[in-house]
Amino acid sequence: GAGVSQTPSNKVTEKGKYVELRCDPISGHTALYWYRQSLGQGPEFLIYFQGTGAADDSGLPNDRFFAVRPEGSVSTLKIQRTERGDSAVYLCASSLMAGGYNEQFFGPGTRLTVL
Amino acid sequence: ILNVEQSPQSLHVQEGDSTNFTCSFPSSNFYALHWYRWETAKSPEALFVMTLNGDEKKKGRISATLNTKEGYSYLYIKGSQPEDSATYLCASYEFSGSARQLTFGSGTQLTVLP
Numbered sequence: 450g451a452g453v454s455q456t457p458s459n460k461v462t463e464k465g466k467y468v469e470l471r472c473d474p475i476s477g478h479t480a481l482y483w484y485r486q487s488l489g490q491g492p493e494f495l496i497y498f499q500g501t502g503a504a505d506d507s508g509l510p511n512d513r514f515f516a517v518r519p520e521g522s523v524s525t526l527k528i529q530r531t532e533r534g535d536s537a538v539y540l541c542a543s544s545l546m547a548g549g550y551n552e553q554f555f556g557p558g559t560r561l562t563v564l
Numbered sequence: 565i566l567n568v569e570q571s572p573q574s575l576h577v578q579e580g581d582s583t584n585f586t587c588s589f590p591s592s593n594f595y596a597l598h599w600y601r602w603e604t605a606k607s608p609e610a611l612f613v614m615t616l617n618g619d620e621k622k623k624g625r626i627s628a629t630l631n632t633k634e635g636y637s638y639l640y641i642k643g644s645q646p647e648d649s650a651t652y653l654c655a656s657y658e659f660s661g662s663a664r665q666l667t668f669g670s671g672t673q674l675t676v677l678p
Contacts, residue, residue, distance in 0.1 A: 491668030549657030
């Protein structure tokens with residue numbers, strides 16, 4: 450079956466602009482996660498959804514970052530007033546259920562470059 | 565916030581060599597340890613999810629062990645092949661308060677030379 454997909458694969462924007470990154474999880478997966486990976490680092494947790502609700506958003510760096518999952522499937526990560534420090538690969542993952550026992554299935558990521 | 569460490573940061577081995585890497589994590593509030601392989605231009609792919617102290621898992625030439633009391637896991641690759649070249653990430657899942665998240669290490673970048 451289809452894996453996790455993310456669009457766009459690459460996004461170049463200017464400082465101060467607004468961007469939206471989309472994630473399509475595996476059908477039937479109730480948990481969805483967003484991570485950010487900077488060069489030389491491992492993925493850093495941002496937020497996770499159980500169904501439609503954000504169960505843990507403690508990783509969002511500030512209020513310029515926001516994510517939604519209105520119907521419990523597709524999710525959008527929204528970044529307002531982008532800064533050069535936001536440049537990174539944004540990864541989305543989904544799992545059948547939330548919880549540490551469940552492996553996460555990752556998408557290919559969106560590479561965001563803020564000029 | 566967990567501190568998950570991986571070593572070495574990178575290594576190069578010859579085809580046919582066996583190799584291993586280390587992942588260390590805080591043992592308090594431990595719940596699960598994940599290993600992922602991330603090949604260039606692909607998505608990270610789960611290798612193992614481990615939960616019990618002393619657990620050993622194997623997938624083909626790759627195996628992993630877990631010591632939750634001292635807070636470390638080893639990943640072993642037997643007879644490395646060029647297609648094993650990738651970044652290997654470990655991540656610890658903590659069960660504490662409202663936190664339900666994976667904390668990743670920085671990865672070990674493996675290059676297998678033909």
